[in-house]
Amino acid sequence: MPMDKERVGTFYDVVWTEYVPEYEASEKHWALFFSPAEVAGKAVLDAGCGTGIFSIIFARNGAASVTGIDISPGSLETATGLKEKFGLANARFERRDMLHLPYPDAAFDIVWAWGTVHHTIDPFGAMTELFRVLKPGGAILLAIYKKTKVTWIHEAIRRTLIRTPRWSWNVLARLMAFFLAPVVFFFKKREKSRKGEKLSELILDWYFVPIRHYYTPGEIRTFLEGKGFAVENYLAHSGRFDSSSNFIFKARKPA
């Protein structure tokens, strides 16, 4: 595996393996885009499943099969533990790179990629690969970091922090969370974030991750529509702040 990708996998092994967002809050988030009726009997790919919460949600909402893939073995281990805890036979987790999937064309009815393609070395390549494995008429969900006027500030902070020694990351993130907590509280106008997401864990994800790309919703819409996809649902922010948030597209592949 190329070095950069290796670093992303190792990063999520170190910082996120213990982190499982709260089930009910995540399911409410999921329900903004999918329903049990739409999912029943379907084959789902959760691309960059992390610790697997959305795979579990699809599996418990009637999917025939859910394949959660990730490059972080630690996250996959946590996801497998979660599957066992819920006693689910219709979910499986595999270590795969979403840039080179071993699945045939049109293998899945639904592809879910929440907060993941922007952490690959080639987000448009990753999306193209996800489009390939999606059936004609199938639905894809993409949650992607938004490029805003202040993105350069986030990037300046991230590029500085990723140079600090790894042993200090948890301490630094907790310190930053301590100082940022009142600001977050003050500006918390809308609560779209999944509950259970700890500020220090979000800070690790924002500011210490080795690869992070940002896009405007227009760039992704143009890409989707250029491939013939029809946008069915668009949410401008997934989180508390526009400047550190994902925007989300649910789009349908031409039949």
Ligand SMILES: C[S@@+](CC[C@H](N)C(=O)[O-])C[C@H]1O[C@@H](n2cnc3c(N)ncnc32)[C@H](O)[C@@H]1O
């Ligand atoms: C921010 S986490 C999101 C996890 C999960 N989707 C969620 O919302 O809880 C991003 C995940 O993408 C995974 N990832 C990054 N690059 C990847 C790649 N090339 N192939 C598969 N997974 C990848 C990371 O290992 C990490 O688990």
